[in-house]
Amino acid sequence: MKTHKLAKSYRISEGKHFRMKDFNPADTGHWHSREHAQKALEDGIARMSELQDKLYAQDRWAVLLIFQAMDAAGKDGAIKHVMSGVNPQGCQVYSFKAPSEEELQHDFLWRTTRNLPERGHIGIFNRSYYEEVLVVRVHPEILKSQKVSPSLVGKNIWQERFEDIRSFERHMARGGTVIRKFFLHVSRKEQKRRFLERLDEPEKNWKFSAADIRERQCWDDYQEAYEAMIRNTASEHAPWYVVPADNKWFTRLVVSTVIVATLESLDLAYPKVDDAKRKELEAAKKVLLSKK
Numbered sequence: 001m002k003t004h005k006l007a008k009s010y011r012i013s014e015g016k017h018f019r020m021k022d023f024n025p026a027d028t029g030h031w032h033s034r035e036h037a038q039k040a041l042e043d044g045i046a047r048m049s050e051l052q053d054k055l056y057a058q059d060r061w062a063v064l065l066i067f068q069a070m071d072a073a074g075k076d077g078a079i080k081h082v083m084s085g086v087n088p089q090g091c092q093v094y095s096f097k098a099p100s101e102e103e104l105q106h107d108f109l110w111r112t113t114r115n116l117p118e119r120g121h122i123g124i125f126n127r128s129y130y131e132e133v134l135v136v137r138v139h140p141e142i143l144k145s146q147k148v149s150p151s152l153v154g155k156n157i158w159q160e161r162f163e164d165i166r167s168f169e170r171h172m173a174r175g176g177t178v179i180r181k182f183f184l185h186v187s188r189k190e191q192k193r194r195f196l197e198r199l200d201e202p203e204k205n206w207k208f209s210a211a212d213i214r215e216r217q218c219w220d221d222y223q224e225a226y227e228a229m230i231r232n233t234a235s236e237h238a239p240w241y242v243v244p245a246d247n248k249w250f251t252r253l254v255v256s257t258v259i260v261a262t263l264e265s266l267d268l269a270y271p272k273v274d275d276a277k278r279k280e281l282e283a284a285k286k287v288l289l290s291k292k
Contacts (some may be wrong), residue, residue: 012240013234015230018227031250046085049087052122053092062120062122062178063259067125068183069245070191073191073245082252088233091121092121112125170235173238177233182241
């Protein structure tokens, strides 16, 4: 499988018939090993750096990358490795954990909306407003702490939130924000292996939390919530990519390929100067050449 096909292989732009069981977390396409994919990943990172420079210079589009996954699926590592070649000046990364007291005083989209990327920038959300149809759906008692009037929390609360998210993403797309969403699909078996690794290796102990085990007990509920999320919010302007995550090297290759394909689709170019600006540049050059 060539890299240009990877961007389409895991894309969900119409979620009506999406089923989680149709996607294998251990899939690696025709890529047989880390070594096989390493050169392609390096090329992708280099190409991304080139395109990001044009994105920043052109200052017309914003790109929002959203990462969602179960614990230990590799979100942090994917972001770290795939974005290693970009200029930090044109990239904004935000991680969203439990809402603060200030954030709970607003609607569920508020805290992420104020951190959306500017034009010319790539914004990365490590978790996002989608937590409101994932962890909150699995643990509905959280709704009680969100200060939402009980009269607004009916039996259709999740469909209403899906509708709000779809409308929000459509609005953002119409305004020039290109949205790409990644669900890193890890298997329960691989998550267990990674948890044990965190417990056995002292340098990884800090990554582990007792909450990870509590959430793991809700595995099936989370799988249902993720499936409903993708079914209800995948669209042409804000597609989901269900990325196999049991092999980190393949996860990173797929994410890199999707980002490059997205940037290439924007027809990016450095701004061209008009005649007045060109004369100004020529005058400046003459001044510089005439003096030591």
